[in-house]
Amino acid sequence: MANIKITLDTKQLYPAVINLKQFSNNTDVLTFEMENYMYETTDLSKLDAYAICDMVNQEVDEVKLEKQVVENKLRLTWTVTGYTTQLDGHITYQIVFKDIANEKATLWFSHQGIIFISESHDGDGHIVAKYPTILQQWEQRMGEVDEHASNAIDLAGDSAIQAQKSANEAEQSAINAANQASDATDSATKSEQMKDYIEQLINYEGTNAIEKEVVEARGGKLTLGTRLDDVDKLLEEKSNSNHTHDDRYYIKTELNNKLNAKLDTTGDASNVTNEFTQAASRTNLTTGEKLAISLGKIMKFFADLKDIAFSGSFNDLADIPASFPPSSHNHDDRYYTETEMNTKLDLKINTSDIVTVDSTSNTKVPSAGYVKTKFNNINNKLTSNLNQNRIELTNSSYYPTTICYRSGQAVSMKCAGTLEKEVPANSPYVIGLESMMPEEFRPNADITAYPNISFAGKNIKVEIKTTGRVIFTTNEKLPIGFGLNMHFTYMTGKSNF
Missing domain, CATH: 2.60.40.1830 (Phage tail base-plate Siphoviridae RBP, head domain)
Structure with missing residues (x-):
């Protein structure tokens, strides 16, 4: 166990260099003590502490430290694992305090210290230290292969279920197609039969004795074929369902062009032109009136404005005084303002506050009441100033x-x-x-x-x-x-x- 002191202001580590053995795991405990842990207005004991190591293999190791306040000192404990001591040589480290509630923002960090790790020939540990990258990559690849194999089995099972479902659907589709083909054949046969019946009806002539009697009974009636021919003539005189009207009507394209030339009620009127006439007198705008009326009123207001409204020039003013300054004016700097005069008068003593103490020499001094008043004022100001300080x-x-x-x-x-x-x-x-x-x-x-x-x-x-x-x-x-x-x-x- 190594005890290391950390100073708050200089951020120094004492001692700054410590020695550990390669492959040591959970056997070395480093203890850090801070006698003062109030950094500006922040209590570092309320934050999370970490040991940040710059590893030899160019990786960064971040170890969270245990912390406790003992006898008004902040004590941090770092139990070193084999990951930190896997390689011989030296690594640099820092003690860092982070505010987890503020996205792990670093609020304080120490200067760097050094850990010397002496070589140890510990069988497997030596191999891991010498070839850490290869072993880690192999372990990672084996994990990925295992994961891919599991995924492939799941996908194969899903595919088998989907294939069985598709086969069932295909079998049902084949049955439906066969039924539809049979129905189509029947429909074609019936269609051919219907054509024959119609043809016989159109050109019906008797061939045997009974049929001839039927024809004679028809008398002067036209045959069905003749009557159908008459219907065709009447239909030829009618317009097709997809016909066009004459020039008394607009086609869709013509009507759309004309509608596009019109302004929607909620459209952009920035390019619309308007004709209007100036109003005879100035009157206010009213809601619901025509645009030409409103613009005529606005034009009247502009017309009645004087030249000064557009030029801003003093020369365009009317009724300019003949001489300057006018009767109501301010004096120049030869005169005192009221504020300046009152300030000067406040420094003077009233004649009523002056008394004569020697009539022979006509010596005059401030009265006792005046002196007392001034003394009280000075005392109040001093008291006020002392309270402010x-x-x-x-x-x-x-x-x-x-x-x-x-x-x-x-x-x-x-x-x-x-x-x-x-x-x-x-x-x-x-x-x-x-x-x-x-x-x-x-x-x-x-x-x-x-x-x-x-x-x-x-x-x-x-x-x-x-x-x-x-x-x-x-x-x-x-x-x-x-x-x-x-x-x-x-x-x-x-x-x-």
Whole structure:
């Protein structure tokens, strides 16, 4: 087991180089510890941690690490598998924190470390290490062949079922075709017989005694053939079902051409022309009126506009004053405005507020009431400004709220109260984030100080960064209920108060 330290700010790994044995599997456990795991405003213990390895065979191995917080330190555990140690040589790795909820976005990563893997002649393991690609490819091909064989068997079974179904359908189709052929033969025979009957009826003449009597009984009646001939003559005088009318009618093509030249009620009228006349007077548009009427009204409005509406030129104005400026005007910069004059008068004292203290020398001074009023005004402004130059640092739940007062270039930092939680020794806590400290409160250079925090003579390490981040670190454990009273003053060099 190897214990490795990770620093949050410098991202360094200590030690940066470790040694493992080739083919070792689940026997080496690497433990990583971070004393500080608050990265800006992100708690890294809430994210997933991985060891990303750059393997010798140009593959990338990503191993998820177990994590737990022990004694205010983040501990990561990596149980190394044989996949990582399959080849001798060295691999580089990094510790990476990812936000799984944000599509595995990388939020923090360490510098690279190195794992030296010494060679081990372990029979099968040596072969796997020497020829990993060939064995993996062979295993993959065997898996694909097995999968293809299973698929082929399934497809063959489906094909057999479909073939049997098609054979049954073909047999039924053959029976139907035979029946249809027989029906067609019968129909052809009957058709030929019907032709013979019709022919006999058309040219019917008696051949025996009985038939001749029938013909004589018909008398002057026309034969059926003659009457059918008369029908054919009448039909020749009629139009066919697929005939065309004379020029009194439009054919479809002519009518479509004429309809295409018309505008649909919902069509595009951008190319439609229109004739209209200017209206006699200006009247508003009304719904439902003809387009020519509306355009005539609009034309009247344009006609009544003056030249200035189109040119925008001052010369096209009417009733221009004969002289400038007109009677209602502003004075030039030789005169004070009301605002400027009121500002100057506010700096003066009223004559009613002046008293004479020496009649001989005619010495005059402001009255006591005036002085008192001015003093109260100044005091109120100072109080207001002091309240504006106050901030609170509330990021830590271990320490009481830290308050900073700024007066000129001096900033006083005060943290007083009792601890509601136990503060471990040598554990840095971020008291104030960058967003909590305005620019005018920040020092010109990073400050590290050890002010006294109690009557017992205990000290605390205070770090104030130029970015505005404030960190407290105690060198010994502080129990719950410990009375804290820390005062510290530093210079900003950024105030113009």
